[in-house]
Amino acid sequence: MNRAGALKHTRKIIFLLFIGNLFSAFDRFVINFGVVQISEEFQLSASASGLILSIFFLGYAIMQIPGGWLSDRFGEKIVLFISIVGFSIFTGLTAIAWSFSSLLVIRFLFGLAEGSFFPAGSKLISTSIEENKRSRAMSVFLSALTVAGVIAPILTTTMLVQFGWRTMFLIIGMIGLFIAVLYWVFLKPNILKQRVENNNFITRQGELPAKGNIKVLLRTHMIWSLMIASFGYGFISWGISSWMPTYLVNERGISLSSLGILQMIPAVSGIIFFLIAGAVMDKVKSGQEKWFGAFSGIALAITVYLMFHASSITGVIIFQSLIPVFSAFLSVIIYSLPIKRLPEETSGSAVGLVNLGAQIAGFAAPVGMGLIIDFFNGSYNGVVWLLSAFGILIFLAFLSLQSSKKRLIIPELARGVSDR
Template sequence: MAEKILEKKFRKTLVILLFLGWALGNLDRYLINYAIVYIGEDLALTATETGLILSSFFLGYALMQLPGGLLADKFGAKKVLLTAVIVWSIFTGLTAVAWTLSMMVIIRFLFGIGEGGFQPSASKIISSSFPVNERSKVMSIMLSSGGIMAMLVPIISAALLLTIGWRAFFVIAGLLGVGIAILYSKYVPKDEIAKETNQGHKVKDILGILFKMPLMWSLVVAYFTIYAVNWGLNSWMPKYLTDVRGLDLVSIGWLQMIPGAIQIIAMIVFGYLIDKLDLKVNKFIGAVCALILSGFLFLMFNAESIALFITFQCIVTLLLTFVVLLLPSFILKRIPSSYAGTAMGMANTGGQLAGFVTPTLIGFMVDVFNGSYNAAMWLLVVISIICVGAILTISLKNQVFKEVEHGNIA
């Protein structure tokens, strides 16, 4: 199916809508990282059980990546986007009625299932509706809303969790999804549905094609490793700063605004930069960033003061942001838009499986080592080094993509 680039005014509207949708999704998923401090007290959770709750979302989210991409490619991205917002908002609200560990895990898992279709379908929309030289920029604008939420949620959480409580907090977050769903229903343009994708390939053949591309498997590993670091830090940062550094949630909220602000600026700047540079150059820069990341993770966890800790965290944030933005660019610029949704779903499965495994594993390590986070630190350092190798193995041979476009991969 040929790409149908939208007119400029419609593209601007679409960017705003994707930004708002991703902002809501990140609001819902970041809330739990701060609310878990109070949830853990209410439900008398161990560190391992806390990690299980944090991870349960990512299991559902990961399992929905491939189906979400396939559904977007087959039935249209708008339907998947709208469904994702509605379902995840319902289960965000239902988090408020969880009174046991098992209920909380099930609800967060189903919340992940709901949100899982968003990024693959959003990626398909970006791939099919925007020129190649704008796609990384658009993706960076959408993802920057996650940085804004990372900056705002600590402050919002500190204020509201102490006043209305975590249960009412999740109800409000769920209700916000109703507004986003209405906007999507009215303003997201209908996309053409391909009865046959990619010049004769049916949807059932898409996975067979993608599974035979070395590029995709390198991306799966790269996504897994960089998101293991990303979600390992995001999930446990409030708890770590409380347990190890002795900070209260209000102080944590204000301090986390600093790396949050840096992440927002970095996403916008890096999005433009990635669009301007050749992918081969970007690939080398990404590998270097992942390597340096490992060193600054070590320095951050061993910082002698809070000021030094936040300084190193800001550098870690910059390095992480570049790699996180770079990886989807390989799909947006190298994979035909007719199955970009499925390709993004496949790659992001690796990332979200990391989101499932890492928080629980860190919680287990903290329990085993009697509250020490040293083992968790070394886990993240080693994973970031593995990410270097995954990025360097990403294949950019043009012949591979010519064969895919003509359906010649056996």
């Protein structure tokens, strides 16, 4: 393939990843708005509503390591396709939930189905994009979450008002099946595989590193530092996205229709800063990423505190719009380091391990915050301090990060050791 053809193919891969992640993020965001009507219909407490928001992340977290391993073992395309088909089906099935218990089961299975998508997508970036462009590719991939944050509030609140939550979930599920067809027809993941990098890991016997060696990766210090940072970031991110709609409606008196418009503002700032973060981190000297991450953790803690203590709605939205500035750098650093510093044969498993921290936090944050809100009789004071504390945890995790200035060579992998 000539250079022009290779560039075109690379752009197609990034576009498909963006569209898939956009839908994936949108699909999980809608419950944050739909839970307002769902809670009314099923007469749910704050704790029960928090469990509805959290249960997805339990299933999602469970599939991070298996999803990464499956991508390393069987290839990215099939894992991406099956994941999209699966979570689209369970999105549609959400529309027929007849009780609190049935909704919990469906949302859990939805999380299981979607859990493989991000590790497989990250694996695709690792095997299809040049190393010095992977942070930018990852930033585009991740920016889909913030684009979803722009369109989800207005589209979701409009559909909720016009159709109700059941019809909304049915429509979204049908769209997902269409996107799965696009992946199956147009995604060609292996054409641009960067085989030159493999030369760094060929053993004396000419063997390539073992694929998806989870046991060996768990002995890598960088993985643990990034998992802890991922947990702190995930708790803040999913805690805020899960409870901000309810907080603004119940505590700040915002109407459901106004909520959709106001929540577009922070999301727009997120799109811009994700793209900036990717470009910056590809140019930062290798080994210096930890300082960007540490600073972003502290800044995030301060911004969250100021947001909840703002005296006006305008102040809340201003500080909420600053959160994506630091979140963008954290996301790009956390998820691009494994695919830039570790062998590409392990990239799916490595990203799955790192993302496991964020998804465990995604389960813990909504239900934990709901319990704290109930404990403080509806007050959000307790969750403010909790969220700020996780910003400090991110700071400490990055201080402990030992990011090599060169691509890491894991001795066990270089010898072809496998835990299978």
